[in-house]
Amino acid sequence: MDDASKRRRVDISTGEIVPIERHESLGERAYASLKDSLIRGALRPGMKLTVRSVAQALHVSTTPARDAITRLIGEGALVNLGPKTVVVPELTLAALDEITAIRLALEGLAAEKAATKVAPEDIEELERLQERINRGLDEARYTDVLDANKDFHFLIYRRSGMSRLVAIVETLWLQIGPAFNDLYPEFAQSRTGVSNHLFALRGLQDHDSAAVRAAIENDIRSGYRRLSSLVSARQER
Template identity: 30%
Template sequence: MLVNPKPSEAGQSTHDKVYRTLRARIMHGEILPGKSLTLRGVGKEFDVSMTPAREAMRRLVAEGALSMSLSGRVSTPELSNERLEELAAIRALLEVELASRALPRAHMALIDRLQSINSGITEQVVKQDGAGYIRANLEFHRTLYLRAQAPAMLAMAETVWLQIGPTMRALYSRMRRNEPPHNHRLIIAALKAGDEPGLRLAVRMDVTHGLRHLAT
């Protein structure tokens, strides 16, 4: 290991691969809330030393994707009811604005793309694949918001997605998901019609929906 530190490959540095992998897992809800991660454990899994593992995990902590106890122990966060509602409110704020900004730039090619993603979502629903559902759902939103040409706002929205990932997945299990993405259809319809108020409402509902199934 001393001989070949493998400095920079095609992609990025070592910790970046760890970071991206963990980030995707968390955002898609592949890790349950409360699961604790250790530096040496993550390092061993990715076959790196503690240093890049620490790097990746601390970055995720900074983004709110992981939470850290006072002693430095790191785990996926268990969100309180209040916090989850607050994060949903932030999503509503940001994503309504993103959708609104994307509206004037939404051509037919985009709408086709969204419809295609939407049928992909339905697939994941029938397969009962929670992580796949979340991934496809986020792809729908990201595809739309990319048109807003507002990278900082989109990044901020993704940070929120990251924070709610594990909890959303846990919620997914307990709600009987048989419904196809109704709100997404409303979004697409509003895009076609150029109906901004309708679009804002549909996005807000889609984002706020799914929080009415809590017991805490």
């Protein structure tokens, strides 16, 4: 065992400094819980959050509740409308445009890198997820559809091996998540995403980076078209 690995706990295989297993603090759990609520659409756009209400809902004191809220504001998942007013932001068309442009760049990059690294087990898992999406569409279980869709995308992105990239993409999904869920089932009902996913799967099997990127970009764009029309309809109301 060399000197560096004693002092710094590095992963021998890559030489990369590996973040130690996170101590599951209350602040961490509060953050994860709020984040999950946002992505799942339990917190609707416009809803006001206060430190004390979050603390009470999570059965913790104000300190970890404030931690969670502060972090989510930093990520853009919550916004300050006033000095003492934090709300779940409504998705504007301008915000959706910007986020979509960034998503195309980053998720395209992740998809491209993943194409050369996916293992056969990954393909199988993706096929299972696609089955869940299809079944969910048939049985009108739209929550399942959204969940499986998210898992499908992020399984691919994780295979890029770029953890920072995945983390950034997560913050982007976090920003459109509330509106996403606010507008479903109108959103999830569409089946246009299915063929894009199939193209992505085929591209992954062939290790064809360009094809996978194109499929993911198409998926993002078709989602954008549907979301933007719903958003602009709401905006001029």
